Amino acid sequence: QVSDDVVKIGVLNDLSGIYSDLSGQGSVTAARLAIEEMGGKVLGKPVELVFADHQNKPDVAANLARGWFDQGKVDMVTDFPTASTALAVMEIAKQKNRIVMPSSGLATAILGEKCNALTAQWTTNTYALAAGTARALVKEGKKSWYFITADYTFGHSLEKDATEVINADGGKVVGSSRHPFPGGDFSSFLLKAQASGADVIALANAGNDTVNAIKQANEYGITRKQVVAPLLTYISDVHSIGLEKAQGMYLSEAFYWDFDERSRAWSKKFFEKQKRMPTAAQAGVYSATLSYLKAVQAAGTDEAKAVMAQLRKMTIDDAVIRHGKLREDGALVHDMLLLQVKSPSESKVPWDYYKVKTVLKGADVYPAISPACQVAK
Amino acid sequence: MPTPIRVLLALLIPAVLVPVFPELVYPVFIMKVLCYALFALAFNLLIGFTGLVSFGHAAFFGWSGYTTGILMIKLADHGFPVELAILAGMLVATAIGWLIGTLAIRRTGIYFSMITLALSQIAYFLAVQMPWTGGEDGMQGIPRGKLLGLVDLSVDNHMYYFTLAVFVAGFLAIHRIVHSPFGQSLKALRDNAPRAVSLGYDTDRCKLYAFMLSAAFTGLAGSMKALVLQLSALNDVMLSTSTETLLMTLLGGLGTSWGPVLGAALVVSLQNYLAELGGVVTIITGLTFVVCVSFFRRGMVGEWEAWLQRRRGQRAQAAKTHNATLKKPVTP
Amino acid sequence: MFDIPMQSLMAQLLVGLINGCFYAVLSMGLAIIFGLLNIINFAHGAQFMVAAFLAWIGFTQLPMLLGPEFKLNFWAMLVVAPLIVGALGVLLEKTLLKRLYHLDHLYGLLLTFGVALILEGVFRHFYGISGSSYDPPALLQGGVDLGFMFMPIYRGFVVVASLLICAVTWYLFEKTKLGALLRAGTENPKLLQAFGVNIPLMITLTYGFGVALAGIAGVLAAPIMQITPLMGANLLNIVFAVVVIGGLGSIMGAILTGLALGLLEGLTKVFYAEGSTVVVFVIMAVVLLMRPAGMFGKEK
Amino acid sequence: MSDTKSSTVLSIKDLNAWYGESHVLQGINLEVKAGECVTLLGRNGAGRTSTLRSILGLVGKRTGSIMVDGKETIAMPPHRIARLGLGYCPEERGIYASLTAEENLLLLPKVGDGGMSLEQIYGMFPNLKERAHSPGTRLSGGEQQMLAMARILRTGANLLLLDEITEGLAPVIVQKLGQVIRELKARGFTLVLVEQNFRFAKHLADRHYVIEHGRVVETIAASEVAAKQSRLDELLGI
Amino acid sequence: MQPDIILETKGLTKEFRGFVAVRSVDLKVRRGSIHALIGPNGAGKTTVFNLLTKFHIPSAGSIAFNGIDITHEKPAQTARRGIVRSFQISAVFPQLSVLENVKIALQRKAGLDYRFWQPVAALHTLDPQAMALLDQVGLSNASHLLAGDLPYGRKRTLEIATTLALDPELLLLDEPTQGMGHEDVDRIKDLIKQVSAQRTILMVEHNMKVVADISDTITVLQRGEILAEGPYAQVSIDPAVREAYMGTEEEEHV
Ligand SMILES: Nc1ncnc2c1ncn2[C@@H]1O[C@H](COP(=O)(O)OP(=O)(O)OP(=O)(O)O)[C@@H](O)[C@H]1O
Ligand SMILES: Nc1ncnc2c1ncn2[C@@H]1O[C@H](COP(=O)(O)OP(=O)(O)OP(=O)(O)O)[C@@H](O)[C@H]1O
Ligand SMILES: [Mg+2]
Ligand SMILES: [Mg+2]
Numbered sequence A: 001q002v003s004d005d006v007v008k009i010g011v012l013n014d015l016s017g018i019y020s021d022l023s024g025q026g027s028v029t030a031a032r033l034a035i036e037e038m039g040g041k042v043l044g045k046p047v048e049l050v051f052a053d054h055q056n057k058p059d060v061a062a063n064l065a066r067g068w069f070d071q072g073k074v075d076m077v078t079d080f081p082t083a084s085t086a087l088a089v090m091e092i093a094k095q096k097n098r099i100v101m102p103s104s105g106l107a108t109a110i111l112g113e114k115c116n117a118l119t120a121q122w123t124t125n126t127y128a129l130a131a132g133t134a135r136a137l138v139k140e141g142k143k144s145w146y147f148i149t150a151d152y153t154f155g156h157s158l159e160k161d162a163t164e165v166i167n168a169d170g171g172k173v174v175g176s177s178r179h180p181f182p183g184g185d186f187s188s189f190l191l192k193a194q195a196s197g198a199d200v201i202a203l204a205n206a207g208n209d210t211v212n213a214i215k216q217a218n219e220y221g222i223t224r225k226q227v228v229a230p231l232l233t234y235i236s237d238v239h240s241i242g243l244e245k246a247q248g249m250y251l252s253e254a255f256y257w258d259f260d261e262r263s264r265a266w267s268k269k270f271f272e273k274q275k276r277m278p279t280a281a282q283a284g285v286y287s288a289t290l291s292y293l294k295a296v297q298a299a300g301t302d303e304a305k306a307v308m309a310q311l312r313k314m315t316i317d318d319a320v321i322r323h324g325k326l327r328e329d330g331a332l333v334h335d336m337l338l339l340q341v342k343s344p345s346e347s348k349v350p351w352d353y354y355k356v357k358t359v360l361k362g363a364d365v366y367p368a369i370s371p372a373c374q375v376a377k
Numbered sequence B: 001m002p003t004p005i006r007v008l009l010a011l012l013i014p015a016v017l018v019p020v021f022p023e024l025v026y027p028v029f030i031m032k033v034l035c036y037a038l039f040a041l042a043f044n045l046l047i048g049f050t051g052l053v054s055f056g057h058a059a060f061f062g063w064s065g066y067t068t069g070i071l072m073i074k075l076a077d078h079g080f081p082v083e084l085a086i087l088a089g090m091l092v093a094t095a096i097g098w099l100i101g102t103l104a105i106r107r108t109g110i111y112f113s114m115i116t117l118a119l120s121q122i123a124y125f126l127a128v129q130m131p132w133t134g135g136e137d138g139m140q141g142i143p144r145g146k147l148l149g150l151v152d153l154s155v156d157n158h159m160y161y162f163t164l165a166v167f168v169a170g171f172l173a174i175h176r177i178v179h180s181p182f183g184q185s186l187k188a189l190r191d192n193a194p195r196a197v198s199l200g201y202d203t204d205r206c207k208l209y210a211f212m213l214s215a216a217f218t219g220l221a222g223s224m225k226a227l228v229l230q231l232s233a234l235n236d237v238m239l240s241t242s243t244e245t246l247l248m249t250l251l252g253g254l255g256t257s258w259g260p261v262l263g264a265a266l267v268v269s270l271q272n273y274l275a276e277l278g279g280v281v282t283i284i285t286g287l288t289f290v291v292c293v294s295f296f297r298r299g300m301v302g303e304w305e306a307w308l309q310r311r312r313g314q315r316a317q318a319a320k321t322h323n324a325t326l327k328k329p330v331t332p
Numbered sequence C: 001m002f003d004i005p006m007q008s009l010m011a012q013l014l015v016g017l018i019n020g021c022f023y024a025v026l027s028m029g030l031a032i033i034f035g036l037l038n039i040i041n042f043a044h045g046a047q048f049m050v051a052a053f054l055a056w057i058g059f060t061q062l063p064m065l066l067g068p069e070f071k072l073n074f075w076a077m078l079v080v081a082p083l084i085v086g087a088l089g090v091l092l093e094k095t096l097l098k099r100l101y102h103l104d105h106l107y108g109l110l111l112t113f114g115v116a117l118i119l120e121g122v123f124r125h126f127y128g129i130s131g132s133s134y135d136p137p138a139l140l141q142g143g144v145d146l147g148f149m150f151m152p153i154y155r156g157f158v159v160v161a162s163l164l165i166c167a168v169t170w171y172l173f174e175k176t177k178l179g180a181l182l183r184a185g186t187e188n189p190k191l192l193q194a195f196g197v198n199i200p201l202m203i204t205l206t207y208g209f210g211v212a213l214a215g216i217a218g219v220l221a222a223p224i225m226q227i228t229p230l231m232g233a234n235l236l237n238i239v240f241a242v243v244v245i246g247g248l249g250s251i252m253g254a255i256l257t258g259l260a261l262g263l264l265e266g267l268t269k270v271f272y273a274e275g276s277t278v279v280v281f282v283i284m285a286v287v288l289l290m291r292p293a294g295m296f297g298k299e300k
Numbered sequence D: 001m002s003d004t005k006s007s008t009v010l011s012i013k014d015l016n017a018w019y020g021e022s023h024v025l026q027g028i029n030l031e032v033k034a035g036e037c038v039t040l041l042g043r044n045g046a047g048r049t050s051t052l053r054s055i056l057g058l059v060g061k062r063t064g065s066i067m068v069d070g071k072e073t074i075a076m077p078p079h080r081i082a083r084l085g086l087g088y089c090p091e092e093r094g095i096y097a098s099l100t101a102e103e104n105l106l107l108l109p110k111v112g113d114g115g116m117s118l119e120q121i122y123g124m125f126p127n128l129k130e131r132a133h134s135p136g137t138r139l140s141g142g143e144q145q146m147l148a149m150a151r152i153l154r155t156g157a158n159l160l161l162l163d164e165i166t167e168g169l170a171p172v173i174v175q176k177l178g179q180v181i182r183e184l185k186a187r188g189f190t191l192v193l194v195e196q197n198f199r200f201a202k203h204l205a206d207r208h209y210v211i212e213h214g215r216v217v218e219t220i221a222a223s224e225v226a227a228k229q230s231r232l233d234e235l236l237g238i
Numbered sequence E: 001m002q003p004d005i006i007l008e009t010k011g012l013t014k015e016f017r018g019f020v021a022v023r024s025v026d027l028k029v030r031r032g033s034i035h036a037l038i039g040p041n042g043a044g045k046t047t048v049f050n051l052l053t054k055f056h057i058p059s060a061g062s063i064a065f066n067g068i069d070i071t072h073e074k075p076a077q078t079a080r081r082g083i084v085r086s087f088q089i090s091a092v093f094p095q096l097s098v099l100e101n102v103k104i105a106l107q108r109k110a111g112l113d114y115r116f117w118q119p120v121a122a123l124h125t126l127d128p129q130a131m132a133l134l135d136q137v138g139l140s141n142a143s144h145l146l147a148g149d150l151p152y153g154r155k156r157t158l159e160i161a162t163t164l165a166l167d168p169e170l171l172l173l174d175e176p177t178q179g180m181g182h183e184d185v186d187r188i189k190d191l192i193k194q195v196s197a198q199r200t201i202l203m204v205e206h207n208m209k210v211v212a213d214i215s216d217t218i219t220v221l222q223r224g225e226i227l228a229e230g231p232y233a234q235v236s237i238d239p240a241v242r243e244a245y246m247g248t249e250e251e252e253h254v
Helices: A024-037 A058-070 A083-096 A126-139 A153-168 A187-196 A207-219 A235-241 A261-274 A280-299 A304-313 B003-020 B027-050 B057-078 B082-104 B109-129 B156-178 B181-191 B193-198 B203-229 B239-252 B259-273 B280-295 B299-312 B315-324 C006-037 C044-066 C074-095 C105-127 C153-175 C177-187 C189-194 C199-221 C231-246 C251-271 C278-290 D048-055 D078-082 D101-107 D118-124 D126-130 D141-153 D171-186 D198-202 D229-236 E045-052 E075-081 E098-109 E120-137 E152-165 E182-195 E208-214 E239-246
Strands: A007-013 A045-053 A076-079 A099-102 A144-150 A172-179 A200-204 A227-230 A250-253 A336-341 A354-360 C143-145 C150-152 D008-019 D022-033 D037-041 D061-068 D086-089 D159-163 D190-194 D207-212 D215-221 E005-016 E019-030 E034-038 E060-065 E083-085 E170-174 E200-204 E217-222 E225-230
Touching: A007 A024, A007 A058, A007 A280, A024 A045, A024 A076, A024 A261, A024 A280, A045 A058, A058 A083, A058 B027, A058 B203, A058 B259, A076 A280, A083 A099, A099 A280, A099 A304, A126 A153, A126 A200, A126 A227, A126 A250, A126 A336, A126 A354, A144 A153, A144 A187, A153 A172, A153 A200, A172 A187, A187 A200, A187 A207, A187 C006, A187 C251, A200 A207, A207 A227, A207 A235, A227 A250, A250 A354, A261 A280, A280 A304, B003 B156, B027 B057, B027 B156, B027 B181, B027 B203, B027 B239, B027 B259, B057 B082, B057 B109, B057 B203, B057 B239, B082 B109, B082 B203, B109 B239, B109 C105, B109 C231, B109 C278, B156 B181, B156 B203, B181 B193, B181 B203, B181 E098, B181 E120, B193 B203, B193 E075, B239 B259, B239 B280, B239 B299, B239 C105, B259 B280, B259 B299, B280 C105, C006 C044, C006 C153, C006 C177, C006 C199, C006 C231, C006 C251, C044 C074, C044 C105, C044 C199, C044 C231, C074 C199, C105 C231, C143 C153, C150 C153, C153 C177, C153 C199, C153 C251, C177 C189, C177 C199, C177 D101, C189 C199, C189 D078, C199 C231, C231 C251, C231 C278, C251 C278, D008 D048, D008 D190, D022 D048, D022 D061, D022 D190, D037 D048, D037 D198, D037 D229, D048 D061, D048 D159, D048 D190, D078 D086, D086 D141, D101 D118, D101 D141, D118 D126, D118 D141, D126 D141, D141 D171, D171 D190, D171 D198, D207 D229, D215 D229, E005 E045, E005 E200, E019 E045, E019 E060, E019 E200, E019 E217, E019 E225, E034 E045, E034 E208, E045 E083, E045 E170, E045 E200, E075 E083, E098 E120, E098 E152, E120 E152, E120 E182, E152 E170, E152 E182, E182 E200, E182 E208, E225 E239
Parallel strands: A007 A045, A007 A076, A076 A099, A144 A172, A144 A200, A200 A227, D022 D215, D037 D190, D037 D207, D086 D159, D159 D190, E034 E200, E034 E217, E083 E170, E170 E200
Antiparallel strands: A250 A336, A336 A354, C143 C150, D008 D022, D008 D061, D207 D215, E005 E019, E005 E060, E217 E225
């Protein structure tokens, strides 16, 4: 019941561009670790791995995925650091009856109007990240917010999601600036944010933009009076900002390597191969691959619908994801971490960057199922 | 029969057989190649025959894709014919071509390139800002519709033959334009503009027409790409799409009939088959530019033709391959 | 729209000026290169990036590799890094660019574009994409309160340093014998060579100098911007626009337009932030339509 | 400069030159000894300017032999040729528009010893001193012509190639230039003059070369001018 | 009836950033004549041509062609009216064949220049006419060669054939014999004489032999201004002209 007598996993992400540090080769390593953990076989058939660079271009992603599905015997594709590539491949996977498990593709659009039954947005999404951080900070009394938002869909969606939570919890948004992507210099926006007197300056952007904004916020002495809260930050970003400048920041993550014994043990294996600690996106690829293979094993087939049904039945609990349940709309609802960046003196070993403030229950941070999602009805 | 047409006929046989042996070459891949080849041919129509280097062609490519995409997404269920959607894409591209062309055509050389660059950045900005383009998420799941209301194009093989037919038609049309009285006018203009003017040629108008024709075929390529891949996205409108096409054209041979096609096939394959290499691809692309510009300015087809002619020792013919390199413009 | 208080407007203008300084230094280098070589140096951004990386390597990597006594501080790097990238530029000119002078502009542009891709690819391969950062020297850390804004000292330093570099370059090119030679060379290189001036050497050195200017900008930018392989590519489009608006080849044009566009971009960020990148191109299109050779350029 | 009048400063053998495809020089032969003044005569388009430009390596392609002070220069780049001590006053004057008159004057690098000082030059051309700070091309045609002459006197060049220096100048200035040339000759400079104005050249030159269609068709020593007057008239289309 | 004066300029002036290249030139060209424009280098001859063909915009003055003011027309428009020029530096289309060169002119005249939907074969109808023109200038045996491969003199010949293809009323020739050997010069001279039968010719020429032999009227320019005008016999003895251009054998009056 295994198609083509092989179970094949595809990692499709950015190996060369601006997202290559948070996903890239590390995700491939993570997937490999998952396959090794299954002994390289399910249902007595070999498990194989392919990977490719989609250059963040949906047409390249679509073409690669199509080729994988039609000719390469690939059963499941994971990662996708940009929503456009994830959405493009989901569309094809639906036609070809294959599974897509975005790990770094965080757009809530994947769960909304564009949702389909063969997609599992594994690691987290913009809403969960924004909601986690926003909720925690508003609770601490940081009521007024200013957004510096990338003028791109993911930026807008981070801002929108966070705003929803802020308003719901009694905070308020006093202003926002939308910057072109990529940004480069954030001084203007930071000064406006500073002038607004908001308690929190939320950064609804990603990658180098976030890093630059944080560096420059330090330069202008903003971090001393206001809280800077990046809504989408990977450990690789903090690594490149350095603790000196990042210290004290709050952020949400689906995974932190130093969370507990299990996460540490797995991360150590990853570190040996990659010489870096895994980002949540990379860890998510591991979890997605592992869970997929387990589901194939349990379902006794690699037929997509059967595997998805199996995944929905399981409770996901591994070195990365805790208390995870896959919902109808494709969201994997699981525990999230609210983290605070350590000061340089608190950091004892390399990559010792975060204090875990709270574990946020999935139900508290994941959005309700979108009415736009037809599958879930 | 002219050589390029003979080559086309010869290649048509394996091309027709592709869907029969999908294990050998993947039809969707070939379709993508065909779309980009058409794009490069259209681009070549401008650069190869007028010497104008446009950095704005992505605007035509992207916006025609958006146009076809949105029409099909919104109206395909209501029986909107796919042919009209393609035509609309071409029209939009031609209209943008007219707009950019009118502004840019009065300048030459580097200024022409820079104006097209500026205007295409504006086209990109609009694509980000307009809600219906889907921003950086793009449009997915564009329905392919039914050809003439009969043939279901969502079947890859049907789409394949349709794309092939469009490509052949596009190739022939461009071949015809190049070898038409207007094509002669363009050649004369490129060869010696002041002289052409003194013979009564209206340079600006000729160039504008060439620009719009090039935009129209770029639009056709963009619309077809949107249908083939069933998506349209921001990167189609980006500057890098224009430079990539420039690379294809240069690699294959500026001003040659088959150069752009070969270049497109090579670059698209590189994207597909070197996808595992990741970052190295950038370095390879860069090296290709450097090597090509330094040593093979005529591109693959151009060098090949030059070699053939050198072998035949036809000095008279050899001059023709100058086509493949841009000269400094002649001034009065 | 006009509810923006005067004070914060001042602050925004100052910030715009700081960016304008980078634009000015970068576009000045491009303008110098175009003036004499007739080449649009697409590698300018990559060369800027390489210098920033060199600064960072000298500061953090060398001591790790060779021992702490090899740590090169900011001031040393401000000299060393531009010299290295300048030398690389000379190498590039000597080997590849000089073969293209008789051809259309396009080829120089494509070649340097290829070089840019290679440099970006190589640095990405070795240092990844998220980049690293580099602190300003201790002397320039911290900031002063100007009343209407908190001004990081380093940024102030950048403004002063850039304006100084612009002034020195301008003086060198407009007011000295060397400058006279360069200007004459731009006008009629062949004749000048017939008077005994070694034009090929002058061209090589000019390219090296233009590239070194990008290098200085790179070192100056290192403590402000994240040092990533793409840091230059992102800036380059705007810098092109500056050079074209200023008038290809005009040094004064590059300086003034750089500063002016920095200010304008700053203002756009206040009123319509989304459009702050595109505004430069709108202006470029408008300027070129009215003055085909740019604000300060002469049409050939 | 050399005091042995016999040493050959410039010796051209079978010089051919092309502008693109137009074959403008088709075998020029001539020889100039130190301290001599020779002229190249001929009709418009005969190839006199091209001969000078070929000496400096400014034409598209050239073949043959050009020896300057005994050194073969046919394969040298222009700046190396110039540094053998050549000074060139081009037909189109070649004043740099972006430089002031004085900058133009000081621009050229030294190519030999014993160039004139700025004071000497201003002494010779007082007009230039007056206009020292105006942009080079704002000077009147005659002033530009003087400037073009003056600037090569500063460089220490001792072989001067002068192309149509009297072109478009008022008679008084022409006279003045005549004096300058005589003075230069007296100082030992070697001069090659290209002239339309035979009246001007006649009294200055030791020898005349008449060029037609890129070839030297007649060599006339100063002493033979009277004898060969009719031949000369015919050649120059007078 | 056509007016006797085909081309007339009044006060034609061209200034290049402060430098006046052509100053207040009143030029009258009689229909059916060969009119030569001579003068020292830089006198402004080419500039006058550029003004007449609209490659430069006059700073002042007017140009009338057949009594119609064409001062503000575009170059292509003027060409379509029947003023066609050749260039000082050979101007053929080097990458087209000799026949195609001529047909480029013919197709423009036939209004086929924008036909992008027709095959080149549509131009075959122009072949006889083109061949006839080539025959007239003695190039018919070279019709299939690339123009770029022709020897210099024959390029100039081709240029004249191409110009003739437009059947211009007024033909402007800028140094038609420049850079040519003796035989070529004579051939071109005869050709000019021959084609002048049905049209007017205005030419810039340094070769006095050509000028003396075929021109009806000569205008001498100096420093942008008209110095003298008249038939060769008259102009050539004009002391001012001898002084400025042709040179004189008189003793120098120092
Ligand atoms: N740059 C050039 N390109 C093509 N042909 C040229 C060029 N310069 C000169 N010629 C041609 O070469 C020939 C010789 O020109 P040259 O300037 O040497 O003549 P000349 O004897 O100095 O006459 P004059 O200065 O009076 O015109 C002429 O036919 C001229 O038109
Ligand atoms: N575009 C221009 N800008 C500035 N000056 C110019 C321009 N074109 C011509 N000139 C100047 O105008 C004057 C007349 O030039 P023109 O070419 O008309 O001379 P010409 O009589 O044709 O000379 P020749 O016999 O050398 O061809 C020259 O001094 C020239 O330098
Ligand atoms: Mg001359
Ligand atoms: Mg002329």
